[in-house]
Amino acid sequence: MRFCPYCHRWNPGEPIRCRYCGRTWGIRLCPAGHENPTDSIHCGTCGRVNMTDSSGPMPVVFRLVALVKPALKVILVAAVVLVVVGVLRETNWVALASFIIPVTLLLLVLKSISRSLHIDILKSITRLLSNLIRRHGS
Numbered sequence: 001m002r003f004c005p006y007c008h009r010w011n012p013g014e015p016i017r018c019r020y021c022g023r024t025w026g027i028r029l030c031p032a033g034h035e036n037p038t039d040s041i042h043c044g045t046c047g048r049v050n051m052t053d054s055s056g057p058m059p060v061v062f063r064l065v066a067l068v069k070p071a072l073k074v075i076l077v078a079a080v081v082l083v084v085v086g087v088l089r090e091t092n093w094v095a096l097a098s099f100i101i102p103v104t105l106l107l108l109v110l111k112s113i114s115r116s117l118h119i120d121i122l123k124s125i126t127r128l129l130s131n132l133i134r135r136h137g138s
Contacts, residue, residue, distance in 0.1 A: 003126065006055040010123065023055040042054060061129045 002011045002025060004018040017024050028036045028051040030043035038054040 003059075004055050005057065005059055006053075017052065018055060021055070022052070024052045025055055028052050030052055059126075059130060061126070 002010060002014060002018075003009075004021060004023065004025075006116050007018060009018070009020045011019050016029070026038060028038055028040055030036065030047065030048040030051050032043070032046050032048060034043050034045040036044055036051060040051070042049055043051060058109040
């Protein structure tokens with residue numbers, strides 16, 4: 001999924017252009033389809049002028065997530081390993097069951113939520129983070 005910083009909408013998949021406003025991400029395309037940097041005026045390959053508009057820079061939050069994503073995966077794996085080791089050492093099985101059962105039920109409920117609700121939740125989180133960043137930056 002891609003977020004368009006120009007029209008503030010989510011696009012399914014990895015499209016080259018936003019399906020709502022037609023802008024491209026991080027490149028400008030000439031009519032022949034050649035990729036150019038976002039600050040170019042003429043196509044570097046064929047010299048044509050009328051190129052697509054870029055959606056602009058991605059919000060800071062998304063750029064940070066892209067940078068931190070590999071580290072988050074490593075941290076997640078380490079956390080799972082630590083939880084498994086802790087569970088194996090746990091001697092109070094009643095306390096363990098009182099933790100695992102609600103977590104399992106929560107995961108089942110979250111899995112049953114529709115995809116559109118997931119998208120709405122992501123949009124809400126994105127708006128909230130954008131507003132916090134704007135307020136903090138002002």
